[in-house]
Amino acid sequence: MSHANAALTPRARLRLARLVVDHDWPLARAAERYDVSWRTAKKWAERYRHEGPAGMCDRSSAPRRQPNRTPAPVVRKIVHLRWKQRLGPVEIADRLSMPASTVHAVLVRCRINRLSHVDRATGEPIRRYEHEKPGDLLHVDVKKLGKVPDGGGWRYVGRQQGLKNRAATAARTGSRNKRYEPNIGTCYLHTVIDDHSRVAYIEARDDETKETATEVLKNAVAWFAERGVTVQRVISDNGSCYKSHLWRDTCTELGITAKKTRPYRPQTNGKIERFHRTLAEGWAFKKFYNSESARLAALPAWVHKYNHHRPHSAIGKAAPITRLNNLAGHHI
Template identity: 45%
Template structure:
């Protein structure tokens, strides 16, 4: 990344080398390009010793840091952080270190936010990710109140909207998310019965196949009855050649990718704007899914959309 006042980019350095190689004096070329002679000679030396790679910017980080905090002290900072959950302002006086130094140490070891830790044990929470698309699919259902014709409380106000909500019922948003790529598929149904869940899984599998995921190996769900006891769900898994996998009871973190997708679903679709009818909200789901899968930047995928991970799978655990 070049700063805004940089005289030379990589292209400019190549141009400098070309002009000097043509036989022109270094001082004249430097004056033309608005740089000093020492700067010009620096890039010429790098090019002669390293070739084209010498013209690329390097990190300004020093090769050695002799005054860095001792490893034993850093270990003590990390241990106190995990045991006592204290911040830099509290840990600094205990250890005789500036709070800024403690903060740098915690950041270096990934302990600078308490949200990164499991509060009872103090252990760093490890995010898992399967190595290839289709290895594990997360499935879940999100229950949403239906919107009466003419709009609910977000359109009419809380009092008027509450009076119209009686007996409008609920929508059940069934979602499936690929663990590796985060590619998502959702449908809206009027219930979460076993046959509905099973039919949804078959259509989700067809969607993943059309998107480039050839086979679903495992399907992860919570412990709801349709996923544990129903024959329809078992038959659907058998048709796909997939194995069933259940989360531990009362542990939604295990199914976290679809749980996080549900939050995104609410923020960027269901509650994005006031809808005047339930049909209007339902119709907006397709546009949201296309944007999510093909255009929305995903922080867990280095800023790329999920479809890019399907086309170029990369195994990693973060």
């Protein structure tokens, strides 16, 4: 339907055309029946006679011939400058001696008018993918966060007080680094994201060894299995825990195909990298925590909110859990 007040929808056009062509109604009577002119009734009847039901859809209003359209060689030059040098419309127009508005129109038509649509490293359009079913691919990674000292970290209490809190916490725990400086430790968040649904599974651990990584993988596979998801593949970066024989053997034992990202290309595992940013903004640094235990205590509630209630822009602003099988009690 071309607009809200259109007299004929594609379905109504088909009914009108069938009355004229299949049931031999006069054009005037069919036009009166659908409150349109006889010329309109004739147009849709002729289209139905030559094209069938497919002819009832709206056609593009663009002219068949556009003599003044930007020539293809010029379009290729514009696209090349955009991809390889990431130039804007004004700079491209200056180099090619043409109006900037024309360059912008070409960039819009080629869907590269925003630099966010172009890969910064290669200049090529960003290629996005999504597997068809939950469990087809899991993304795994480790997010490392400095632990919160007793009394709060420097982000909320300031540098001076933050250093005092850090020293007091290190004195209580007796933890020092190699240079004998106060050390409160690192929290290793082992994160797992389902490629199709974006459902997240997280475990906070004290290290990122191969034993811990494989244990988290087993727990994640079992967690997804409880929700009706069978894991087929898992993709990780080239961290030592993921290159180990134990990781390989564990994936084989679970019937999972292990895949690796391209070296120095975190974009290959972009879904989980973007999730880490959401995790940091929505939970880790969202508010003041007076200790590491307080921050970890808030993690399960945030993960539940992310999976069950937070709208995800990449899946039509729906909650990730809605893309899993709707088993009783799992979408609460």
